[in-house]
Amino acid sequence: MEHKTNPPSSRRHRLHTIIFEADTPAGKTFDIFLIVCILISVLVVMLDSIRSFRLQHLALVMAVDWFFTILFTIEYMLRLYSVGRPLTYARSFYGIVDLLAILPSYLSLFFPPTRYLQIVRILRVLRIFRVFKLVQYLREARLLVMALKASQRKITVFLFSVLTLVTIFGCLIFLIEGEANGFTSIPVSMYWAIVTLTTVGYGDLSPQTGIGQAFASIIMILGYAIIAVPTGIVSVELSKIDTKTLSTQACPECGAEDHDQNALYCKFCGAQLNEDETA
Numbered sequence: 360m361e362h363k364t365n366p367p368s369s370r371r372h373r374l375h376t377i378i379f380e381a382d383t384p385a386g387k388t389f390d391i392f393l394i395v396c397i398l399i400s401v402l403v404v405m406l407d408s409i410r411s412f413r414l415q416h417l418a419l420v421m422a423v424d425w426f427f428t429i430l431f432t433i434e435y436m437l438r439l440y441s442v443g444r445p446l447t448y449a450r451s452f453y454g455i456v457d458l459l460a461i462l463p464s465y466l467s468l469f470f471p472p473t474r475y476l477q478i479v480r481i482l483r484v485l486r487i488f489r490v491f492k493l494v495q496y497l498r499e500a501r502l503l504v505m506a507l508k509a510s511q512r513k514i515t516v517f518l519f520s521v522l523t524l525v526t527i528f529g530c531l532i533f534l535i536e537g538e539a540n541g542f543t544s545i546p547v548s549m550y551w552a553i554v555t556l557t558t559v560g561y562g563d564l565s566p567q568t569g570i571g572q573a574f575a576s577i578i579m580i581l582g583y584a585i586i587a588v589p590t591g592i593v594s595v596e597l598s599k600i601d602t603k604t605l606s607t608q609a610c611p612e613c614g615a616e617d618h619d620q621n622a623l624y625c626k627f628c629g630a631q632l633n634e635d636e637t638a
Contacts, residue, residue, distance in 0.1 A: 371440065371441050371443075372611065374437060374440065374441040375441040375442065375609075375611050377389050378434075378437060378438055378441055379438075379441065379442075379609035379611075379614060380608070380609060393434065393483075394483075394484055396427060396430060396431075397460075397480050397481070397483050397484055398484065399423075399427070400423075400424070400427040400431075400477065400480055401477075401478060401480050401481050403420060403423050403424055403427070404424075404474070404475060404477045404478050404480075405478075406420065407420050407424070407474070407475070408475060424464060424474070424477070425464065428461055428464035428465075431457070431460050431461050431480075432461050434457075435457045435458065435460075435461060438454075438457065438614065442610075442611065442612060442613060442614045443611060443612035443613070443630065444612045444613045444628060444630075447612070447613035447614070447615075447627075447628060448613055448614035448615075451613070451614060451615060453483075453614070454614070456479070456482045456483055457483065459476075459479045459482075460477070460479060460480040460482075460483055462476075463475070463476035463477045463479070464477060502597060503597070505596075506593050506596040506597040507593065507596075509596040509599070510589075510592045510593050510595075510596045513592045514589055514592060514593075517588055517589060517592070521556070521585060524552075524556070525549050525552045525553055525556060526545075526549060528548075528549075528552035528555075528556070528574075528578055529545055529546075529548035529549030529550075529551065529552040530545055530548065531574065532548045532551060532552065532566065532571060532574060532575075533545050533547075533548040535566070535568060535570050535571045535574060536548075536566050536567065536568060536571045540566065540567040540568070540571070541564050541565075542564070547564070550564070551564045551565075552578065555575055555578045555579060555582065556578055556579075556581065556582040556585065557582060557586070558579060558582045558583065558586070608622070608632055610625035610627065610628060610630055610632060611630065611632070612625065612628050612630035613625065613627055613628040613630065615627040615628065
């Protein structure tokens with residue numbers, strides 16, 4: 360009797376459904392299990408930063424850390440296997456986050472302090488919006504990203520203008536106060552200008568002369584006006600964007616999400632989406 364085996368494409372499709380799609384019972388269970396593991400691993404990293412806890416439970420912390428690292432490594436490899444274009448997924452936002460979630464553990468073998476960078480795993484919890492069908496949050500996130508992209512040229516010009524002002528302000532305060540009052544160089548004075556212009560005011564460096572204090576007051580008032588500029592730029596772009604309903608469908612080829620509700624093809628790579636999951 361001939362033994363029938365499932366073709367790789369069929370296995371890949373079922374694996375893709377479990378790993379990427381939260382609309383099926385198996386997919387939702389997988390994502391919830393993954394989110395729980397992520398939260399536990401992040402908690403372990405936080406506890407590891409507490410010296411007394413680390414000294415008492417070093418063996419346990421290392422065992423749990425490597426357990427989740429190996430688990431996430433296997434999961435990452437399965438994600439690459441289950442999509443038709445693994446390199447495309449690897450270069451996507453979630454693909455990069457998935458890779459960054461496991462790299463610190465391996466780097467810690469050579470540079471131990473890098474293990475604390477595992478905290479980046481918390482970014483993977485963003486999948487919770489897809490798991491619990493909070494599509495409206497996905498839509499709002501998409502609109503915000505689109506507005507930021509549309510504003511990038513204006514914001515770039517704005518940042519360049521602010522940097523120019525900071526350089527001028529730093530040079531002027533350096534001339535007014537001088538080394539005797541702590542302004543030992545123009546770069547140090549520029550640092551003070553940034554802290555003052557953003558109204559942070561650390562207080563580690565402050566003008567002592569009357570002219571310097573008056574100049575600082577002008578910069579502080581100017582700072583309030585400058586802070587409002589990027590907010591207005593992004594707000595204008597948000598008002599121009601046409602809102603659309605998104606689905607939780609992930610492309611079987613590149614793993615991309617954020618498709619329109621009635622989309623039949625991936626808007627990123629052009630691959631056909633699963634008809635039974637987009638209907």
